[in-house]
Amino acid sequence: MTDRELADLAYAMLEKSYVPYSKFPVGAALLCADGTVFTGCNVENAAYGSTICAERTALVKAVSEGHRDDFVRLAVVGDSADYCWPCGACRQMLYEFAPELELLVGKGDRSFTKLKLSDLLPHGFGPKSLG
Numbered sequence: 001m002t003d004r005e006l007a008d009l010a011y012a013m014l015e016k017s018y019v020p021y022s023k024f025p026v027g028a029a030l031l032c033a034d035g036t037v038f039t040g041c042n043v044e045n046a047a048y049g050s051t052i053c054a055e056r057t058a059l060v061k062a063v064s065e066g067h068r069d070d071f072v073r074l075a076v077v078g079d080s081a082d083y084c085w086p087c088g089a090c091r092q093m094l095y096e097f098a099p100e101l102e103l104l105v106g107k108g109d110r111s112f113t114k115l116k117l118s119d120l121l122p123h124g125f126g127p128k129s130l131g
């Protein structure tokens with residue numbers, strides 16, 4: 001799967017977002033080594049803090065289906081002028097499973113930039129930190 005194809009799966013998720021409060025849709029698509037893709041969107045809640053981000057939706061879908069050590073690339077995209085950088089909570093949860101995960105981060109004009117999770121979360125706290 002090309003980067004463009006993975007990003008487009010994430011963009012397609014924008015319309016699934018449930019964002020009555022922020023009106024800020026986010027889409028995600030997580031590629032596994034066997035080619036499986038888990039998609040996600042943000043799902044907000046009237047108790048705002050109970051909102052789940054698009055990246056974590058995709059991640060928990062994947063882990064709950066038995067994937068864990070096989071994450072290859074994650075696309076996360078928004079629909080606004082700036083890139084949709086993953087929030088701190090998402091960076092931390094992704095770091096648990098794939099500290100060197102490749103990221104495609106996109107914005108409203110459908111362009112995206114490529115980097116690694118470790119660029120966004122250097123010296124992260126993970127399973128190895130616990131000894």
Ligand SMILES: O=c1ccn([C@H]2C[C@H](O)[C@@H](CO)O2)c(=O)[nH]1
Binds near residue numbers: 026043055087
């Ligand atoms: O990494 C992030 C950051 C924010 N959001 C969502 C949460 C909320 O619904 C909206 C505004 O914060 O964007 C994500 O989905 N992923």
Ligand SMILES: [Zn+2]
Binds near residue numbers: 053055089091
């Ligand atoms: Zn987040």
